[in-house]
Amino acid sequence: MEKRLSDAAMEGNIATLKELLLEDPLLLDRTIVSCVSETPLHISSMLGNLGFVKELLSLKPELASEFDSHGSSPLHLASAKGYLELVKELLLVDPELCMVRNQEGRTPLHVAAVKGRVKVVSELVRVKAESTRVLTDRAETVLHLCVGHNRLEGLKVLVEAIGKDDELVNWKDCDGNTILHIAVSKKQIETIKFLLAKTSVDVNALNTNGSTAFDILIQSPRDLSDMDIEEFLRGAGALSAKDIRPIVQEWAPTKVPQITKSLTSTLTTKESGSERPVVKHQHTDWLGRKRSALMVVASLIATVAFQAGLTPPGGVWQDDLTVDDNGNPVKDPHIAGTAVMAYTDTIEYGQFMIFNTIAFLASLSIILLLVSGLPIKRRRWMWIQMVILWIAITAQVVTYFISLRHMSPSKVQGTLREVTSISVLTWLVLISLVFIGNTIRMNLWVLRKYGYIKEKEVAVPNAEIDDDQEEV
Template sequence: MEQHQTKLFEAATQNSITSLQQLLIDDPLILERALVNRFNETPLHVAAMLGHVDFVREIIGLQPQLVNELNSQLYSPLHLAAAKGHAGVVKALLSVDNHACLGRDRNELLPLHLATTKGHIEAMKLLLEARPEATMVKACGGENILHLCVKSYRLEALKLIVTSLKPVVDFINCGDNDGNTVLHLAVAEKQVEVVKYLVSVSAVQVGMKNDDGLTAMDILIRSRRDLRDSEIEYLLKHGDKPAKKKAKKNSWNGLMKKHAVWLEKEKHILMVVASVIATMAFQAGVNPPDGLWKKHDVPKNATGAIDPNVTLEYSTKFYIWNTIAFISSLSIILLLTSGLPIRRRLFMWILMVITWITISAIAVSYLITIKYLREIEGGHDPFKVGDPQVYTLLVWFLLMFLLLVCHTVRIVVKLFKKLRNGCIKCTRSLC
């Protein structure tokens, strides 16, 4: 008997129908015994995997129950034929019993899943026609068949599934166990062509959020930057419409986009900087520079007049500006850890203003200390007209002022445009 079983498998391997018929003459129950061997490979598994259509048709005609037999990996013959892309074998097996379309293997995958991940379009068409509901069955991790298409880089398979689904709205926006839609995955994998196709499908919701509250655009911003990001960003914002005339590279729009990307990716660095400034300001507050809060007789003018209140005046100024730097740096830390949408222009502007105040306050504290220490040493005023330090200070404050004004004007103009557009829409709706 064992020798007959060996010859049966050899016949399946060689696609020899003649050998099969001879074995059936010698042992009419040889195919019945194949049904008894649970969790073992059957001759039909071997023939289906190798794509021997004629042998498959012959054996299922004699023993159709072999179609639903499973091997040790819970693969049915249909699993193996679909994974290998043997469309003829898939068609023959489905003609006997298409229930195997819904059978799961050890990895909880259907034959349609295996054909999809391998990109076998013809086999997919046959499976979809036999059991359309197989597309709704999720794999492990809550992934549907569209997720598998993207993870396997199968654009044509994705298009076939989307066009065969009716309706497609809920399914194409369905998330996995982490809430990631197929668009989230495509953006994370930087698959430009897939993103381009998905945004062209009207049912796809570009602003859909995953369980972490992230949209596809958020995924793009948080990912490692490369040359494809600008195209993906355009697709997410404008769909698959052709790009109009590009704006100048140095436009404010481009600067703000670059700033948004920089801010999102370098947020932890800004956190470290703010923490360092807060530490410096705290240490300077509880342990001020030597002599700043001590009583000295400081000459106030060239005549040598002494004013003992000068020390108190300098220490008060230093205390005020150092406190501003300390509170501002703590505000930056609070804003970065608050979970607010820092990418929004308003919050970016607020963070920029606070950062500007923090750095300027630290600079002023430093200048106050230097001025005081130089005065008590020799009565020399380091900030008189003509001193290089005066011009350096003026340039610093001018630069900070210009940056603040430019960003503020841009924010105001943006808000004004939105208000104007809103008024126009309201007027049109009333008319």
């Protein structure tokens, strides 16, 4: 009898089911109490026989709560196969099945997310939003599973469904990894872009090895995607762990929740003393962005200065001229490849080369300091590099006006003089304001350091932050 029932479930044959029930009205009840590993509902759910499933649920809805030898309910199987209408029928019987984990520690939502069944994921979350907060045996959220199996579309659906749930987005698995750690380790560029743009993921969170997402990228085997990933992370303020001074001690994972225990109840348990605080680095993002900006601007100035040095205003001589047609030495000889400006206006050429060289060397100094690997990561060093950058920019401005004056004909010298005077005056005012502002800030810092001005209190326990100790 059980064999005929299993065959009917595989074929989706409702007529055979009714015949069997006429022969034995207690057949489905015997299936529930017997030691059979799979019920007819498991078989039909796995094969997608919607009509047969509806008939079984109308006759014996208790079958929806039965589990096979792997601890999976019919909802697990239907979710894994992506049978949306079948999932809806099972949820009508018992929505709480969304919260049940199988022997692998996974709920129907976990299974659907791993398999990339986006429509099923959306339906499960719609019916039971709390299912997003159930953890696996490794303390993974459904977001971890989506990223781990490269299911970007499912991840997008879940992020939209959970809204601004920073706690869930920044949850760490048993290894302390956030979803960003996993995305970076698997070099998932589109997932990384999505997480940085659409979520509040902590880019500088540390795992149990003390590594940030940026550290994982640096330590992994290099490939062509690394440069793009590094650019995205840098743009979001990502730093290496050695550049971060944590304000609070990093979280250590606690016991994984039991079968249907959700993330919410787990967090309640942690309040007694093992609460996982979110690490905040108050100035690291600012310093990281400043470091990136300095590198970009310095590179541009170095490029412009290098090009200007090779091709000064007026260009270079294209031929040698040392003797005339009769073989006599000429009055003003020149050699091919030398600057025309050096012969026609020696003083201006000297000024041009001096200021252009200052801009070139100053910008190269910034680049060298940033890439040297020396421990020059404190905030004061950042200000020193900014001062060097002011010098480079100012020298570049002077170089520009020297070039402009040399290339302009005499009939526009009056207009050029006015434009130059106004521009230089504006530039000097701007530089003065920046210099005065930073001088005031430096003086305030010195006064605070030596106790003449009281430090502002920071609302973080066991953490003192001052400019002398901050690292990028």
